[in-house]
Amino acid sequence: QVQLVESGGGLVQTGGSLRLLCAASGRTFTLYAMGWFRQAPGKEREFVATITGSGGSGSRPYYSDSVKGRFTISRDNAGNTVSLQMNSLKPEDTAIYYCAASRTLLASTPILYNYWGQGTQVTVSS
Numbered sequence: 001q002v003q004l005v006e007s008g009g010g011l012v013q014t015g016g017s018l019r020l021l022c023a024a025s026g027r028t029f030t031l032y033a034m035g036w037f038r039q040a041p042g043k044e045r046e047f048v049a050t051i052t053g054s055g056g057s058g059s060r061p062y063y064s065d066s067v068k069g070r071f072t073i074s075r076d077n078a079g080n081t082v083s084l085q086m087n088s089l090k091p092e093d094t095a096i097y098y099c100a101a102s103r104t105l106l107a108s109t110p111i112l113y114n115y116w117g118q119g120t121q122v123t124v125s126s
Contacts, residue, residue, distance in 0.1 A: 002026040002115040004099045009120030012089055016124070020084040022099030022117060030054040033102045034075055034082040037110060038095035038122075047108045048097070049073040049084060062106065067093075089124045097122050 035050035
């Protein structure tokens with residue numbers, strides 16, 4: 001069982017930055033791929049970024065095209081946390097952001113994620 005708690009959301013102007021943090025419980029954190037998804041009103045949940053578990057080759061990040069070059073995902077296995085640094089924010093980034101954990105090595109679809117946080121609101125004003 002893994003429990004996830006997000007923090008760090010808020011209101012920011014276009015071009016600003018926010019850092020989201022996800023704290024995970026459980027002793028097997030390193031085995032999970034960790035992902036960030038977002039959902040805007042009236043839209044489906046959308047993949048943002050994921051980082052693989054800590055295998056022999058280390059963790060690798062992957063991003064959606066819409067955030068590549070602006071967002072950075074990282075994980076701290078000692079602290080059981082995963083973060084999402086968001087720079088150059090745009091109004092279209094406004095959504096509820098969810099942290100999720102997957103037993104699959106690499107996953108970009110919600111159905112492959114086993115555990116979810118409650119979400120944190122990010123609002124980017126124009």
